[in-house]
Amino acid sequence: MRKKWRTIRKSLRRVSSAIKTIFGMPDYDRYLQHWYVTHASPGIFPMTEREYYMYALRERYEKGGITRCC
Numbered sequence: 001m002r003k004k005w006r007t008i009r010k011s012l013r014r015v016s017s018a019i020k021t022i023f024g025m026p027d028y029d030r031y032l033q034h035w036y037v038t039h040a041s042p043g044i045f046p047m048t049e050r051e052y053y054m055y056a057l058r059e060r061y062e063k064g065g066i067t068r069c070c
Helices: 002-022 028-038 049-063
Strands: none
Touching: 002 028, 028 049
16 A cells, blocks of 8 residues: 555656646755755755745746756
């Protein structure tokens, strides 16, 4: 039963991520995965969810440029 619920939660996370991508909303979970793979260093921490959301809004509406880090 637990395995079934884990599978359902994982599927819902994927659907949520896809919807956020389609509508151009920032996806904090995807950011964290990317950050830990690409930018992680000892003593350096990723942005909090609030910081990330505010950063994404500024990038999207104030600069009007591409919303990616690299």
